[in-house]
Amino acid sequence: MLADDALGSKRERYEQPLPESYIKAFQAITADPNNELIVACNGNDIIGVQQITYTPYITYQGGWRATIEGVRTISSERGKGIGTDLIQWGIQRAKDRGCHLVQLTTDKKREDALRFYERLGFKATHEGLKMKLY
Amino acid sequence: MLADDALGSKRERYEQPLPESYIKAFQAITADPNNELIVACNGNDIIGVQQITYTPYITYQGGWRATIEGVRTISSERGKGIGTDLIQWGIQRAKDRGCHLVQLTTDKKREDALRFYERLGFKATHEGLKMKLY
Numbered sequence A, B: 001m002l003a004d005d006a007l008g009s010k011r012e013r014y015e016q017p018l019p020e021s022y023i024k025a026f027q028a029i030t031a032d033p034n035n036e037l038i039v040a041c042n043g044n045d046i047i048g049v050q051q052i053t054y055t056p057y058i059t060y061q062g063g064w065r066a067t068i069e070g071v072r073t074i075s076s077e078r079g080k081g082i083g084t085d086l087i088q089w090g091i092q093r094a095k096d097r098g099c100h101l102v103q104l105t106t107d108k109k110r111e112d113a114l115r116f117y118e119r120l121g122f123k124a125t126h127e128g129l130k131m132k133l134y
Helices: A021-031 A083-095 A112-118 B020-031 B080-096 B111-119
Strands: A035-042 A045-056 A065-075 A101-107 A121-134 B035-042 B045-056 B065-071 B101-107 B121-130
Touching: A021 A035, A021 B045, A035 A083, A045 A083, A045 B020, A045 B045, A065 A083, A065 B080, A083 A112, A101 A112, A112 A121, A112 B111, A112 B121, A121 B111, B020 B035, B020 B121, B035 B080, B045 B080, B065 B080, B080 B101, B080 B111, B101 B111, B101 B121, B111 B121
Parallel strands: A065 A101, B065 B101
Antiparallel strands: A035 A045, A045 A065, A101 B121, A121 B101, A121 B121, B035 B045, B045 B065
C-alpha cells in the first residue's frame, strides 16, 4: 500500500523478504504507547492504514496532540470512504485520549488529499516544513 | 516565554503557581525517551526552548523523523541567533539519532518564522493541517 502511491513508489521497497528496516520500525511503533498503527480491514484483508502519534507538549497549557501520518488505502478500495473512516476513527481516538488537537501534513502535490482533509474539518493554517537529512 | 508571544498570549496561563497541566506535560515529556525539551541558557538563565519528538514510521522504509515544536526565545534576547542555534542543534541531534527527516509546522501568520526556517534550509513542501478538538 505504501509503495502503490505516486510519491511512495519512489521511496519504498516492496520486496520479499521485506527490508529489515520496516520490521524494526514496526517493532518500535508497537512497543511505544504513544504510537499506534491502525489498519482498516475487509474480512482478513488489510485495506487501509494510518499511524497516530500522541505527543505531550508544554504549549497550550501542557496539551497533548495527535499527529496522523502515512494514511493509505489499497488502490482497489479507493473512493469507498475508507480514508474518511480511518481519519474519523483517528479523531475520535484523539478525543478519547484527551488530545486538544489533531494535526497532519500533506504534500502540496497531493491536491486531492488537501481537499479531502478540508472536507473533514481540518484547516490549512500552517506551513509544513521539511528538511531531508539523507 | 510561551505566553510572551503574539499567538501564545492568547492560549497560555503564566501564573504562580503554574497550572498543574504544565507540570504534568513536563513530566510526560521527560519520562519519554522519544521526547526532549531543549533549553538554551545564558549562565543560569533559560533564554530559549524547543521540543523535539523522535518518531518511527513505516513510511520511507521504516525511517525515523524528528519533529521540532514550540521554538521560543525570550524577548530580551531575540535577534541574537538563539533560535538559529536551537534549530541547528536540533538538526544535528536528529542526525545523531539516525533520523532521515526533520520537520515542523509554522502558523501562516508567522511570516518571519517561515523566512527564518527557509533560510536554515527547510522547504515548505507541505500544508500543515490542524483540527482543534476543544
